[in-house]
Amino acid sequence: xxxxxxxxxxxxxxxxxxxxxxxxxxxxxxxxxxxxxxxxxxxxxxxxxxxxxxxxxxxxxxxxxxxxxxxxxxxxxxxxxxxxxxxxxxxxxxxxxxxxxxxxxxxxxxxxxxxxxxxxxxxxxxxxxxxxxxxxxxxxxxxxxxxxxxxxxxxxxxxxxxxxxxxxxxxxxxxx
Amino acid sequence: xxxxxxxxxxxxxxxxxxxxxxxxxxxxxxxxxxxxxxxxxxxxxxxxxxxxxxxxxxxxxxxxxxxxxxxxxxxxxxxxxxxxxxxxxx
Numbered sequence: 396x397x398x399x400x401x402x403x404x405x406x407x408x409x410x411x412x413x414x415x416x417x418x419x420x421x422x423x424x425x426x427x428x429x430x431x432x433x434x435x436x437x438x439x440x441x442x443x444x445x446x447x448x449x450x451x452x453x454x455x456x457x458x459x460x461x462x463x464x465x466x467x468x469x470x471x472x473x474x475x476x477x478x479x480x481x482x483x484x485x486x487x488x489x490x491x492x493x494x495x496x497x498x499x500x501x502x503x504x505x506x507x508x509x510x511x512x513x514x515x516x517x518x519x520x521x522x523x524x525x526x527x528x529x530x531x532x533x534x535x536x537x538x539x540x541x542x543x544x545x546x547x548x549x550x551x552x553x554x555x556x557x558x559x560x561x562x563x564x565x566x567x568x569x570x571x
Numbered sequence: 572x573x574x575x576x577x578x579x580x581x582x583x584x585x586x587x588x589x590x591x592x593x594x595x596x597x598x599x600x601x602x603x604x605x606x607x608x609x610x611x612x613x614x615x616x617x618x619x620x621x622x623x624x625x626x627x628x629x630x631x632x633x634x635x636x637x638x639x640x641x642x643x644x645x646x647x648x649x650x651x652x653x654x655x656x657x658x659x660x661x
Contacts, residue, residue, distance in 0.1 A: 429587050436585025450585035451633060453608055483587055500588045500649030503632035
């Protein structure tokens, strides 16, 4: 991919993410330089790994191991709540967007590799007290989007989260 | 006169805060060894560098800036101009 192609793809991605953010109640960082650079990083990562891995974290190249850092990552919302910006500062809160507060580098909250591997292990493997899966009307499974918390009762998760546009594999079965 | 300090930055070529860190160092005329971890092609070298960065910061996070002088080593995580100023300009 040459520089011109990269810029064009990054600009198109920026527009798409901006539209999706607005629709879902999120805000893409209005700092065009920062957002443009991060979108170029996302385009590069799509090309390198085949998925939109976080530009500010080192991807393994294995989608199943990197699900938590596919943008928008599992840590975006807690970081927005606590710091007003995600780890990369691609997404910010209204104070930062309006210039009332400055976006700052936030501490990494992604657990380390061992903890992530344990969390990916089948439920019950590490905790004997397995929680009960939630059931909707007629015994329907309940799915939770790990990115934004959206819940729905249906046989399978949706292809994309209607709120944050995360892919189907970012959903987990909701348990009590 | 400032004491010569060795500065090493573990970075990612796609990370915005890493870019800001490298720009800050350039702007302040500070020579640094910048390692773009995502660009290392050899898997064992990538693993070695990643383990090194993790050992310095206690966790894998980018950017990780390591400032060394004769008797001190300081690690700064994230883009932290105030900490870099304190360690490198004073």
